[in-house]
Amino acid sequence: SAVISQKPSRDICQRGTSLTIQCQVDSQVTMMFWYRQQPGQSLTLIATANQGSEATYESGFVIDKFPISRPNLTFSTLTVSNMSPEDSSIYLCSVERGGGETQYFGPGTRLLVL
Amino acid sequence: AQSVSQHNHHVILSEAASLELGCNYSYGGTVNLFWYVQYPGQHLQLLLKYFSGDPLVKGIKGFEAEFIKSKFSFNLRKPSVQWSDTAEYFCAVGSGRRALTFGSGTRLQVQP
Numbered sequence: 001s002a003v004i005s006q007k008p009s010r011d012i013c014q015r016g017t018s019l020t021i022q023c024q025v026d027s028q029v030t031m032m033f034w035y036r037q038q039p040g041q042s043l044t045l046i047a048t049a050n051q052g053s054e055a056t057y058e059s060g061f062v063i064d065k066f067p068i069s070r071p072n073l074t075f076s077t078l079t080v081s082n083m084s085p086e087d088s089s090i091y092l093c094s095v096e097r098g099g100g101e102t103q104y105f106g107p108g109t110r111l112l113v114l
Numbered sequence: 115a116q117s118v119s120q121h122n123h124h125v126i127l128s129e130a131a132s133l134e135l136g137c138n139y140s141y142g143g144t145v146n147l148f149w150y151v152q153y154p155g156q157h158l159q160l161l162l163k164y165f166s167g168d169p170l171v172k173g174i175k176g177f178e179a180e181f182i183k184s185k186f187s188f189n190l191r192k193p194s195v196q197w198s199d200t201a202e203y204f205c206a207v208g209s210g211r212r213a214l215t216f217g218s219g220t221r222l223q224v225q226p
Contacts, residue, residue, distance in 0.1 A: 001160075033213055041218065041219075042204060042216045042217060042218045042219050043158075043204070043206075043214075043216040044216075045213045045214070045215075048213055058213075092157075092158070099165070100146045100163065100165040100208070101146045101208030101210070101213075101214065102146075102148070102160065102163055103148075103160075103214055104160065105150075105157055105158040105159075106157065107156075107157040108157055108158075
């Protein structure tokens, strides 16, 4: 498995502001992933973050809105920019470990935008 | 694009009842299959996974799942549920692109 921590665990933000979410892993991993879980819905992949290269975004997600950093093999950040109430979600990071695309998830960051 | 369907959105069972949660996926190639569980107030945890070999896989807490390739299904089962199994269950599929596609989830409520 993997030990993954996220900061902050939750936040309440005002419309138009930005929030940066941090994800820390207990050991080096090649790939990290950022997902969004909107209220009552399943997980949707936002982007895949590899160290040393730009993140790869899924359809419907753009770098200007969700910039991602991956400065080393144990850390990544996701910024939710110019927030609106529709961005209220749980944001999760995950890492692949154990082969076969097995992913382990962080505890999530619960974001409420007013 | 691949998709994952979980047809049971909300299941209510009494303790000791048997459980089967359906999961179907649409993808014609080789897949890796997962069930994740999210207990109330906790983060997503891996319940079990299938890569290859025996299509019947066993996971933690007495759960098992069967991969039926011809039906594109990976149903989750447990012969006797407990109140502590109350949680949301997600089926997920990996198809080699390193990211997972999740189903919509099934909320299981076990009544004592």
